[in-house]
Amino acid sequence: MAPQPKPTLRSLLLLAPLAAGLLAGCSPIEPWVKPYEREHLADPIMSFERDPVSGAYLDHVHESREGARGATGNVGGGCGCN
Amino acid sequence: MKAPKGCGPAIHKAQRPQLGALYAAAAALVGTAAKGGVLPDDRADLLYHSYSGGGVTINGTSLLVRKKVGDHVSLVGNWYTDSVSGASIDVVTQASPYKEKRSQGSLGVDLLLGKATYSAGYINGSEPDFRSRTAYASVSEDLFGDLTTITFGASRGWDKIGERGAPDFKATADRRNWSVGLSQVLTRNLLASLAVETSESEGYLQNPYRQARYLSGDPRGYSYEKEAYPHTRTGNAFAARAKYYLRWRAALDGNYRYYRDTWGIVAHTAELGYTLPAFHRWVFDAHARYYRQKQASFYADLFPYQGSQNFLARDRELAAFKELGLGFGASWELRPRHRGLLQKATFNLRYDNLRFKYDDFRDLRVQGAAAGTEPLYTLKANVLQLYVSAWF
Numbered sequence: 001m002a003p004q005p006k007p008t009l010r011s012l013l014l015l016a017p018l019a020a021g022l023l024a025g026c027s028p029i030e031p032w033v034k035p036y037e038r039e040h041l042a043d044p045i046m047s048f049e050r051d052p053v054s055g056a057y058l059d060h061v062h063e064s065r066e067g068a069r070g071a072t073g074n075v076g077g078g079c080g081c082n
Numbered sequence: 083m084k085a086p087k088g089c090g091p092a093i094h095k096a097q098r099p100q101l102g103a104l105y106a107a108a109a110a111l112v113g114t115a116a117k118g119g120v121l122p123d124d125r126a127d128l129l130y131h132s133y134s135g136g137g138v139t140i141n142g143t144s145l146l147v148r149k150k151v152g153d154h155v156s157l158v159g160n161w162y163t164d165s166v167s168g169a170s171i172d173v174v175t176q177a178s179p180y181k182e183k184r185s186q187g188s189l190g191v192d193l194l195l196g197k198a199t200y201s202a203g204y205i206n207g208s209e210p211d212f213r214s215r216t217a218y219a220s221v222s223e224d225l226f227g228d229l230t231t232i233t234f235g236a237s238r239g240w241d242k243i244g245e246r247g248a249p250d251f252k253a254t255a256d257r258r259n260w261s262v263g264l265s266q267v268l269t270r271n272l273l274a275s276l277a278v279e280t281s282e283s284e285g286y287l288q289n290p291y292r293q294a295r296y297l298s299g300d301p302r303g304y305s306y307e308k309e310a311y312p313h314t315r316t317g318n319a320f321a322a323r324a325k326y327y328l329r330w331r332a333a334l335d336g337n338y339r340y341y342r343d344t345w346g347i348v349a350h351t352a353e354l355g356y357t358l359p360a361f362h363r364w365v366f367d368a369h370a371r372y373y374r375q376k377q378a379s380f381y382a383d384l385f386p387y388q389g390s391q392n393f394l395a396r397d398r399e400l401a402a403f404k405e406l407g408l409g410f411g412a413s414w415e416l417r418p419r420h421r422g423l424l425q426k427a428t429f430n431l432r433y434d435n436l437r438f439k440y441d442d443f444r445d446l447r448v449q450g451a452a453a454g455t456e457p458l459y460t461l462k463a464n465v466l467q468l469y470v471s472a473w474f
Contacts (some may be wrong), residue, residue: 004369024146031227037270038302040327045357045365046273048265048325048335053127053160055465061465065438067375067399068341068349070259070279071319 094210119197119224121156124149127471131164135436135463138168142184147188156192158203161185171459172398175446176293176306184209190218198223208260210245216257237343245290255285271327276320282316294394295446295453296385303428303453312380317343321351333357346379365410367432383442384454398459402441409434409465425473434465 033041040046049055063069125148132141142164150156167181190203198221205216220235239257261279268274288311298305319337328334337353355369378400380393411432418424437460446455451457 005222031224031229033229033267033270035228037269040271042275043327043331044328044332045331045333046325046361048273048275048323051127051369051430051469051471052358053129053144054430054469056433057129057131057144057467058465061434061436062371062373065399066349066373066405067343067345067347067371067378068339068351069317070281070317070341071261071277071321071339 089276110316119194119199119228121150121154121192121194121199122148122450123473124156125471125473127469129469130465132466133463134465135168136460136461137174138170140164142165154194156194158188158190158192160188162187162207171445171447171461172292176291182210197225199229211246213242214273215240220261228295229267231263231265233261233265235261235263237258241285243286243290248290251290253286255283255287255292258282272324273326274322276322278321279319281315281317281319285313286315287311287315288395292397294382294396296388296390297453298388298461305388307388309396310392312345312393315343315345317341317347331359341375345400347375347398349373349375363415365411365413365415367409367413369407369409369434371407371409372407373405373407375402378441381442383444396443398440398443401443403438403443404441405436405438407434407436423474427470427472430467430469430471432467432469434461436465437461438463 044050059072087474115223125146127144127146128146129146130141132145133139142162144160144162146158146160146243148158163183165181165183170205184207186205186207188203188205190201193200200219200221202219203217205214205218216237216239217236218235220233222231222233224231234239236389237257237259239258239259241255243253243255245251259279259281263275263276263277265273265275288309292309293306294309295304295306317339317351319339321337323335323337325333325335333356335353335355336356337351337355339349341347341349341351351371351373351443353369353371357365359365359369378395380391381395381397381400383396383401385391385394409432411430413428416427416429418426440459440461443459444454445459448456
């Protein structure tokens with residue numbers, strides 16, 4: 001029997017959007033933090049990227065001197081700030 | 083990159099262009115600013131930056147402008163420059179002091195449709211003997227009552243590497259990145275995010291100027307040979323981050339990242355930050371960052387003889403080391419009495435002190451020590467940022 005290829009992280013990443021779409025379409029989850037309870041989360045000091053130009057520069061300072069890279073946290077906030 | 087000058091066999095540049103990292107950071111800057119179902123604010127940022135450490139000074143500017151067009155489109159542009167001068171330990175021991183200028187421009191667009199934001203952009207950077215182009219795209223969507231934001235991103239880069247003094251030398255490298263991010267509102271005071279990113283590089287991944295050293299009959303006890311890197315590299319990074327709102331209006335944030343790649347590098351990064359608004363118009367920040375990594379499997383400070391391995395490296399970036407960074411920031415907000423074009427502005431200062439301690443990278447500037455017994459190298463660096471941000 002031919003060996004089965006192992007799933008790689010890359011293939012899992014490619015499948016992730018499909019999984020997210022399925023979750024979004026069939027999950028009637030009630031928000032446990034109501035929009036009117038998000039005052040603190042909407043405060044600018046709670047932003048993961050309060051100063052994008054400064055954060056990007058510091059990422060550059062670190063990545064150009066270190067072996068590691070990626071996943072630096074620039075994935076945003078699911079805050080209902082709008 | 084620098085032009086070699088002087089004479090003798092060791093006149094190679096030892097400062098590899100690190101624009102790949104710069105472009106990755108820039109992609110983050112212009113590519114992930116939009117989050118799910120809201121477009122980012124219209125703003126402009128002008129940054130002066132200065133890095134000084136290990137005999138090298140790097141300073142320059144970065145200008146970022148972001149502007150909405152209608153209700154569904156936001157455009158962003160960034161122009162970054164820096165100027166490198168001085169002589170790092172690599173230059174002192176293998177090459178000659180130099181100066182060079184680097185620049186990078188990028189353009190991006192974010193399109194908001196419902197709860198989803200689609201982003202794409204292009205980044206172009208150049209040095210005298212290095213050029214890089216990067217294209218990226220991502221999509222973010224708010225889910226579950228806007229408590230969750232999920233982001234998928236991909237980028238592709240193309241590098242062209244040259245070498246001063248060797249006009250016939252031309253090499254290329256391709257880069258591919260895929261990322262997934264999840265940001266979650268956990269409580270009315272707590273945000274958390276997870277990020278996974280895998281990166282692949284293929285082609286000429288080394289610095290044409292850097293060299294490995296090996297034991298020899300030379301009077302100093304060692305000689306140099308060209309480095310040889312593998313032509314492929316795959317890395318995976320996983321990061322978790324949380325930010326908590328404290329009841330006296332302050333924020334505490336923590337961040338951890340794990341990284342591992344096919345070159346044998348394993349790295350851990352931990353960060354802790356505290357943000358405190360005070361005196362009505364001021365915001366103060368304090369940050370601490372700890373980083374450590376294991377060396378690449380083909381790295382050695384001193385190889386036993388010439389050509390002892392098929393892959394050879396003596397780059398500090400691939401050595402085992404520990405790094406501690408401490409940073410402080412202050413921001414003052416200007417609120418115009420009559421808001422016309424300018425909604426608000428901030429004047430910002432940030433200072434970081436970095437300390438590197440290498441486990442197996444020796445300071446060859448020390449004379450008289452037998453090869454392989456020189457003291458281990460340490461590096462202290464100061465990073466200063468002054469920037470103005472304006473919302474309009």
